[in-house]
Amino acid sequence: MSTTDLEVTEAVSAPSAGESGSVGGVYALVWRTFKENRLAVVSLGVFIFFLLFCFAGPYIYRTNQTNGYLAQQVYIHGVSAVNYPWFKSWSLPLGGDYSGYNIIGRLMVGGRTALSVGLLAGLISTIVGSTWGAIAGFRGRFTDSAMMRFVDIGLSVPGIFLLIVIVVLFGSSSTTITLTLGLTSWFGSARLIRGQTLGLKSREFVSAVRVLGGSNSRIIFRHILPNTIGTMVVIATFAVADSILALAGLGFIGLGIPQPNTDWGSMLQNATIYAPDGYWWDLVPAAICIIFVVMSLNYMGDALRDGFEVRLQKR
Amino acid sequence: MLSYLIRRVFQGFIVLVLVVLFTFLLEHLVPGGPAVVALGHRATPSAIKQFNHDNGLDRPIIIQFWTYLVQILSLNLGYSMVKSASVWYLIKSALAHTSMLVAVSIVFQFIVAIPLGAVQARRRNTRFDYFATGITFVLYAIPVFLIGEFLITFFAIQLQWLPGHVASTDGSFSIFTHPLAYVLPILTLSLVGIGGLSRFERSSVVDTYAQDYIRTARAKGLSERLVLRRHALRNSILPIITIIGLSLPALVGGALITESLFGIPGMGELTLTGANSQDMPLVVGTTIVATIMTIVGSLVADLLYAVADPRIRIESR
Numbered sequence: 001m002s003t004t005d006l007e008v009t010e011a012v013s014a015p016s017a018g019e020s021g022s023v024g025g026v027y028a029l030v031w032r033t034f035k036e037n038r039l040a041v042v043s044l045g046v047f048i049f050f051l052l053f054c055f056a057g058p059y060i061y062r063t064n065q066t067n068g069y070l071a072q073q074v075y076i077h078g079v080s081a082v083n084y085p086w087f088k089s090w091s092l093p094l095g096g097d098y099s100g101y102n103i104i105g106r107l108m109v110g111g112r113t114a115l116s117v118g119l120l121a122g123l124i125s126t127i128v129g130s131t132w133g134a135i136a137g138f139r140g141r142f143t144d145s146a147m148m149r150f151v152d153i154g155l156s157v158p159g160i161f162l163l164i165v166i167v168v169l170f171g172s173s174s175t176t177i178t179l180t181l182g183l184t185s186w187f188g189s190a191r192l193i194r195g196q197t198l199g200l201k202s203r204e205f206v207s208a209v210r211v212l213g214g215s216n217s218r219i220i221f222r223h224i225l226p227n228t229i230g231t232m233v234v235i236a237t238f239a240v241a242d243s244i245l246a247l248a249g250l251g252f253i254g255l256g257i258p259q260p261n262t263d264w265g266s267m268l269q270n271a272t273i274y275a276p277d278g279y280w281w282d283l284v285p286a287a288i289c290i291i292f293v294v295m296s297l298n299y300m301g302d303a304l305r306d307g308f309e310v311r312l313q314k315r
Numbered sequence: 316m317l318s319y320l321i322r323r324v325f326q327g328f329i330v331l332v333l334v335v336l337f338t339f340l341l342e343h344l345v346p347g348g349p350a351v352v353a354l355g356h357r358a359t360p361s362a363i364k365q366f367n368h369d370n371g372l373d374r375p376i377i378i379q380f381w382t383y384l385v386q387i388l389s390l391n392l393g394y395s396m397v398k399s400a401s402v403w404y405l406i407k408s409a410l411a412h413t414s415m416l417v418a419v420s421i422v423f424q425f426i427v428a429i430p431l432g433a434v435q436a437r438r439r440n441t442r443f444d445y446f447a448t449g450i451t452f453v454l455y456a457i458p459v460f461l462i463g464e465f466l467i468t469f470f471a472i473q474l475q476w477l478p479g480h481v482a483s484t485d486g487s488f489s490i491f492t493h494p495l496a497y498v499l500p501i502l503t504l505s506l507v508g509i510g511g512l513s514r515f516e517r518s519s520v521v522d523t524y525a526q527d528y529i530r531t532a533r534a535k536g537l538s539e540r541l542v543l544r545r546h547a548l549r550n551s552i553l554p555i556i557t558i559i560g561l562s563l564p565a566l567v568g569g570a571l572i573t574e575s576l577f578g579i580p581g582m583g584e585l586t587l588t589g590a591n592s593q594d595m596p597l598v599v600g601t602t603i604v605a606t607i608m609t610i611v612g613s614l615v616a617d618l619l620y621a622v623a624d625p626r627i628r629i630e631s632r
Contacts, residue, residue: 152326152330153329153330153334155564156330156563156564156606156609156610157334157564157609158565158568158571158602158609159568160568161568161571161586161601161602164590164598165338165599166341167590168589168593168595168598169342169344241456248458248460249458249459249568252458252460252572253571253572253587254587254591268460283464287464291461295452295453295456298452298455298456
């Protein structure tokens with residue numbers, strides 16, 4: 001094995017059920033450490049805010065996101081003044097974009113894609129990676145080395161190129177992008193879970209299941225994987241952040257979700273195209289959304305990692 | 316050492332074959348297969364049949380893959396309809412730009428992140444440490460294109476100190492003829508990496524400080540500066556080499572976005588031209604060459620690791 005897993009395996013350690021009381025106790029302890037981290041709590045708040053903003057927001061603040069308002073009669077510095085922020089008594093609080101969409105409404109639509117693609121892709125990535133790693137670690141020997149070689153391969157291909165190939169071949173719908181992001185980003189998590197499985201499979205409770213006649217798949221799915229839940233939660237948090245970033249990158253190079261739908265990356269790309277024409281207010285909002293969501297996820301991931309680590313220390 | 320090298324080259328070769336297999340399968344997974352990819356969705360059935368026959372696509376799939384593989388390994392990557400040139404010819408001229416960008420960025424990351432992380436570790440939990448941690452964490456969370464966009468707005472448009480977009484049509488354009496044009500792209504590509512690397516270097520030095528040989532070095536009366544430079548720093552650099560090798564795919568991907576931002580005529584720019592005009596041979600070609608780049612890069616990183624760490628050399632002899 002290469003030296004790569006040293007970075008995170010030591011940081012994330014599995015809670016081992018059956019040793020420190022009920023499962024509820026474990027999560028209570030993790031939550032207590034999480035709560036002590038003020039940054040993480042703020043991040044949780046920020047993340048929940050964005051979820052509400054994007055998914056519940058459109059029902060409260062209704063905007064027309066199918067037809068842009070293009071009645072451009074008044075011009076300020078060559079830009080249609082209707083789209084200017086604060087023009088006409090706050091009807092467009094953040095302004096409108098180049099095709100007359102209300103930017104706040106646009107952020108909601110874009111965020112809905114960004115968050116749902118990110119969450120789903122992160123989920124797929126975590127599930128595939130964990131299962132792959134647990135099976136590889138549990139089977140050992142030839143299966144293990146074959147499966148882990150495959151992981152090495154996955155880790156050495158620049159993901160964005162594959163993403164572009166697939167988008168060009170199959171078109172950029174949110175389904176395609178979600179599946180591709182999820183199925184090309186699980187390699188790192190497979191390594192982590194494999195490392196933990198190696199430690200877990202020699203434990204007494206695994207032998208106990210085997211003695212009781214439990215099958216291999218039962219051991220893997222009912223006993224080993226639930227014991228790596230701490231690592232999986234942390235992995236999932238970072239995977240969601242990475243997927244949101246990747247989607248934003250894809251949108252920024254012009255291969256994001258096509259009109260009339262959008263995502264934050266595509267919004268940013270459009271903004272950079274029209275900013276030289278005077279649409280300066282269009283640049284900031286999407287950028288802020290991306291940074292805030294990604295940073296909040298990163299901080300939460302860090303706090304969760306600490307939480308599960310502390311759990312181990314107090315045992 | 317030699318057997319290690321041979322094994323690694325062989326592994327890299329396997330990776331390459333599998334990536335080729337992957338792109339091959341992808342092209343066949345598209346409804347209609349490669350004929351539709353090449354001719355477009357409105358191709359007539361007879362045209363598709365003719366195309367399939369001309370290109371041997373009516374033969375067994377194993378034989379098709381073998382011809383495809385041999386073609387690609389002999390760098391015959393096909394012909395780009397959009398650019399009216401052979402794909403390898405296009406990539407050859409773009410490769411220098413991308414590899415230069417990535418290489419200089421790695422060196423720059425090394426120069427900045429290692430001293431920063433080491434000083435942070437030595438003065439850990441001081442105000443300087445917290446400040447630097449905050450900045451690196453923010454850098455780590457900001458995507459490449461936002462950093463680039465910010466640098467362009469600030470240094471190229473507001474202050475007008477540095478060029479934001481280079482003249483990519485100039486044939487003689489390179490880092491040597493236009494060094495200033497490369498400043499912002501390199502900064503863009505490096506800043507994200509510096510965030511991650513310096514955090515890693517910090518924890519690595521902190522770990523090293525807890526080792527027995529550091530206590531020995533202090534006990535024999537070395538100054539704190541010498542302890543840091545001779546013992547702690549040298550040992551903490553080892554994992555950094557591995558990390559850089561591992562971050563190569565991300566770096567090459569970041570280079571793609573950086574190039575498109577600044578208009579550097581590298582592989583990323585080429586890929587995007589291909590993607591926007593549905594030029595499949597071009598996109599597949601750049602993907603394969605980018606993979607080769609990362610494979611070669613991580614091979615070099617592993618060899619450097621062996622050079623830097625005498626223990627590895629002795630073990631693998």
